[in-house]
Amino acid sequence: MNRASLVPETLKEYGAICRRALQSYLTVHGDRGAEYLGDALRDYPERGGRSLRATLCLAVARAFGASIEEALDSAVALEMLHNSFLIHDDVEDDSEVRRGRPTLHVLHGVPIAINVGDALSVLSLRPLLRNRGTIGARLSLRVLEEAEQMARETVEGQAIELGWRRANVVDLGDDDYLRMVLKKTCWYTTIFPTRVGALIGSRDAVDLEPFLRFGFFIGAAFQIQDDLLNLIGDRLRYGKEIGGDLWEGKRTLMIIHLLKSAHRDEAARLGRFLATPRSDKREEDVRWVRDLMDCYGSVAYCQQVAHGLAGAATLEFERGFAGLPESRDLAFVRELPAWVISRA
Amino acid sequence: MPSKPANSKKNPERAKKPELPRTEPIRSWSTIFGPNGAGAPLNAAEQPAAGWATDSVRRGVELGYRVLDDYLRQGASAAGAFAAPPRTWAPSPDDLPRMTERMLQYTSDFTSLWFDAMRIMSNNGGAQPGSDGKATRSSPDRPTEAPGRARWVLDVRSERPAEIIVALDEPVAGELTVEPLRASSGKRAITDAAIRPGAEPGGALRVRVHVPPKLPPGRYTGAVVDAATKQPKGRLTVTLAK
Numbered sequence: 076m077n078r079a080s081l082v083p084e085t086l087k088e089y090g091a092i093c094r095r096a097l098q099s100y101l102t103v104h105g106d107r108g109a110e111y112l113g114d115a116l117r118d119y120p121e122r123g124g125r126s127l128r129a130t131l132c133l134a135v136a137r138a139f140g141a142s143i144e145e146a147l148d149s150a151v152a153l154e155m156l157h158n159s160f161l162i163h164d165d166v167e168d169d170s171e172v173r174r175g176r177p178t179l180h181v182l183h184g185v186p187i188a189i190n191v192g193d194a195l196s197v198l199s200l201r202p203l204l205r206n207r208g209t210i211g212a213r214l215s216l217r218v219l220e221e222a223e224q225m226a227r228e229t230v231e232g233q234a235i236e237l238g239w240r241r242a243n244v245v246d247l248g249d250d251d252y253l254r255m256v257l258k259k260t261c262w263y264t265t266i267f268p269t270r271v272g273a274l275i276g277s278r279d280a281v282d283l284e285p286f287l288r289f290g291f292f293i294g295a296a297f298q299i300q301d302d303l304l305n306l307i308g309d310r311l312r313y314g315k316e317i318g319g320d321l322w323e324g325k326r327t328l329m330i331i332h333l334l335k336s337a338h339r340d341e342a343a344r345l346g347r348f349l350a351t352p353r354s355d356k357r358e359e360d361v362r363w364v365r366d367l368m369d370c371y372g373s374v375a376y377c378q379q380v381a382h383g384l385a386g387a388a389t390l391e392f393e394r395g396f397a398g399l400p401e402s403r404d405l406a407f408v409r410e411l412p413a414w415v416i417s418r419a
Numbered sequence: 420m421p422s423k424p425a426n427s428k429k430n431p432e433r434a435k436k437p438e439l440p441r442t443e444p445i446r447s448w449s450t451i452f453g454p455n456g457a458g459a460p461l462n463a464a465e466q467p468a469a470g471w472a473t474d475s476v477r478r479g480v481e482l483g484y485r486v487l488d489d490y491l492r493q494g495a496s497a498a499g500a501f502a503a504p505p506r507t508w509a510p511s512p513d514d515l516p517r518m519t520e521r522m523l524q525y526t527s528d529f530t531s532l533w534f535d536a537m538r539i540m541s542n543n544g545g546a547q548p549g550s551d552g553k554a555t556r557s558s559p560d561r562p563t564e565a566p567g568r569a570r571w572v573l574d575v576r577s578e579r580p581a582e583i584i585v586a587l588d589e590p591v592a593g594e595l596t597v598e599p600l601r602a603s604s605g606k607r608a609i610t611d612a613a614i615r616p617g618a619e620p621g622g623a624l625r626v627r628v629h630v631p632p633k634l635p636p637g638r639y640t641g642a643v644v645d646a647a648t649k650q651p652k653g654r655l656t657v658t659l660a661k
Contacts, residue, residue: 249479249482250482250485250486253482253483253486254486254489254490257486257490284491287487287491288487291487292483292487295483379476379479380475380476380478380479381479382476382479383476383478383479383480384483386476386480387484
């Protein structure tokens with residue numbers, strides 16, 4: 076397997092394993108509201124997605140010497156929680172498209188979508204409890220502790236971002252963005268999978284802080300790239316609405332850069348744009364913001380910042396994974412920073 | 420006669436290395452993944468000047484490390500705050516025996532539940548409940564007395580009123596050993612305790628508990644062990660009233 080295809084092919088292989096295992100947790104019996112829960116519960120997980128989080132967890136565990144079976148339930152729990160977050164995010168952002176199809180609340184209404192998100196979140200406890208049979212009680216409890224921290228950090232990060240939008244906060248710096256992203260995105264996308272993979276693989280024998288560092292830098296690069304793709308990506312490959320973040324008034328690094336760089340009048344108009352509800356925004360205003368980003372180099376700036384963060388991730392990889400024997404899984408993790416900023 | 424070398428002692432001019440165009444390696448985050456990095460800007464107008472790009476990259480990395488270090492420092496100080504006990508609470512000397520008593524109670528309760536679960540499983544022929552909560556094999560509509568279920572005969576001597584609880588994994592057969600019944604505190608124990616299956620007519624179990632004189636009130640508990648296999652078969656608990 077060559078370097079260029081290593082990451083996509085590993086994502087595909089481990090993603091398939093995880094999706095098969097996940098299905099076994101999504102069966103709802105008739106007397107438990109299956110007709111209102113069953114199909115909706117399976118919808119988002121069956122839409123695919125890259126399975127980056129689950130794959131990272133499995134690959135790190137295997138790089139440390141664990142089997143796939145030992146890490147699989149933790150990876151499945153994470154995927155269930157991830158889909159739960161997506162459903163709720165789409166409601167909170169009033170998004171219309173997810174993975175190329177209408178969002179769950181567009182299909183079934185907000186009440187059912189929220190409940191399905193809750194169900195996936197609650198059901199993610201089952202694979203974490205099942206860990207006892209695979210990795211023992213002590214390690215299972217450690218994984219649960221990591222999961223608790225991950226979930227808490229994620230909702231706190233989401234609260235910060237939603238709070239910025241509700242209060243129309245415009246006085247933000249790059250460090251504010253990175254602090255928010257560390258909590259909202261990095262913890263459940265890259266920090267938790269790396270830490271838990273190392274925890275399981277080493278049987279809790281290694282210090283987990285280096286993996287927090289690695290996870291933060293690669294997660295932040297990942298999020299910035301995701302925000303960039305929202306502006307310049309290919310709609311079919313990206314799977315979400317192009318420009319959706321502008322319509323939602325999301326405080327991306329590009330918006331923060333633009334707020335600081337623009338002239339006073341432009342910044343004031345931008346502030347009014349961000350404060351306008353999605354339904355009242357006009358297409359010409361969205362286009363104006365996009366053009367302004369080009370004018371002030373906001374997109375290029377953020378691409379460079381993402382490059383820097385990916386580079387820092389590479390450095391932290393060398394520190395955190397030093398001494399491990401060479402393997403396909405180790406190579407996958409090593410190639411991830413480059414993939415994160417080059418994906419389309 | 421050969422000419423003197425140019426760098427002789429009398430000649431102050433010494434050979435020098437040429438000025439190098441650079442004195443350190445060129446390393447840039449912006450080129451680590453390729454000449455322009457992957458994900459090049461949309462058009463030529465957006466292509467930043469090399470110095471500007473390097474500044475942006477460096478800024479991103481420096482900010483990233485600063486944010487991360489702040490986060491880790493906050494985490495460390497929060498962990499320290501949780502680790503220190505609050506000043507308003509301090510365990511008193513009386514707390515330890517009560518805590519130990521509670522621990523033993525929990526252990527006793529857990530052991531009872533465990534034996535109950537084992538009994539249910541053996542009555543169901545080892546069937547486990549399915550994911551829908553129903554047993555996978557049919558279970559009796561109402562509990563029936565298992566064949567050979569023991570009856571009890573108690574032989575108890577005690578100065579204080581005593582409650583006797585026997586929890587055994589049935590069926591009971593073979594010789595049983597009762598470990599000394601101990602309380603959470605104190606060194607004294609009830610050592611004269613025995614359970615003898617089949618000692619009575621009709622196969623009843625004889626349970627003998629002789630409490631030593633002046634034994635303090637409390638809960639005394641000990642394991643019941645199969646004398647042949649040394650496997651635990653249950654638990655005997657004696658609670659002496661005040």
